[in-house]
Amino acid sequence: MLPQFLLLVALPAVVVEGSLPPTKSIASAPWLRGFGDPRAGGCWTRPWICSKGGVPSRRLCCRNRCVDITDDVNNCGFCGVRCPFTWQCCRGICINTNINPFHCGRCWNRCPFGRLCFFGMCGYAQPPFPFPWPPFHPHHPFPPKPPRLPFPLPPQKHQRPLEEE
Template sequence: MEWLAKTLFLSFLLQLLVLLPIAMAEANVKPKWVLQNETTDGASPWLRNAANPRPRPGGCMFRPWICEQGEHPPTARMRCCRNRCVDLNSDDAHCGLCALRCPFTWQCCRGVCINTNISPLNCGRCGNRCPFRVPCSFGMCGYAQPPPRPPRPFPPRPPRPFPPPHPHRPQPTPCPPTQPGPPPRTCPPGLPPPLAGDHSPSRS
């Protein structure tokens, strides 16, 4: 048993002598990223002097007038709500007033929450009007409706009566009778009398 214990002890010493130099060498080597990024201070002196020690907080909470600056649509009503510039006429989360949220599927039209799925004055979007007597369904004018009926034909107009004779217009003179039999007829002014033997019916 003694020789077995001595053998184990000697093998342990040999392993210790082999691993000890390797461990000492790894302890003295530092990683490259530590050597490259290692600094003594977080900022340079120039950066500390150039930076503002008391920066102004962002947003519009302490500067609400900045919401009215810039380019906006003519119908926009810009206000500062929750430290953010919003349009109270079209923002669904701030419709008319700050934090006044429209229901789901509703839209904010001119500061009022409107259900654009059924509104005939705002069908599908703000300002889209449906024709007269056409309903709005699912945001579409006249959805699943029968086609419009054709217009009814107007009754025919009765013929107008002949105007009375003009008082200053020359009256037609009767044609001279050509032969006995048919009654004489009137000849319009400027036309010659009928020929002999013309027995066509008179036109009065």
């Protein structure tokens, strides 16, 4: 009973407070209206805000935003250089982390010696080292034929056409 009473008393106070007209804010002060358009935001007009003292700077102004070009896949190494799908930007170079044993699954993740990187995992579905050599290939049931030409060749200039008998 008490929670329902408190709810009935507090509800009109919330409705009255929410329906009051807004008051003037500091942003609408007359002296502030004198400043037309504030200085444009972003880094196009102030490119030095992107550098944080590193030489060379890891951040560049790309499309009016400061971007870390060492690990951004849309700006890898320089503005607008996009890495292909499933590749990652490792220190400004696009690398396929699905098959690279020095960057397997993520940047600078090295696979142990003798393990290859497949699908971003070291040694995935791989026989133990040493690998069987030579790899087993099934034998063909018949000897392979040489490739055929896709069309007959024209007669050569030094050859005479066949004479009819």
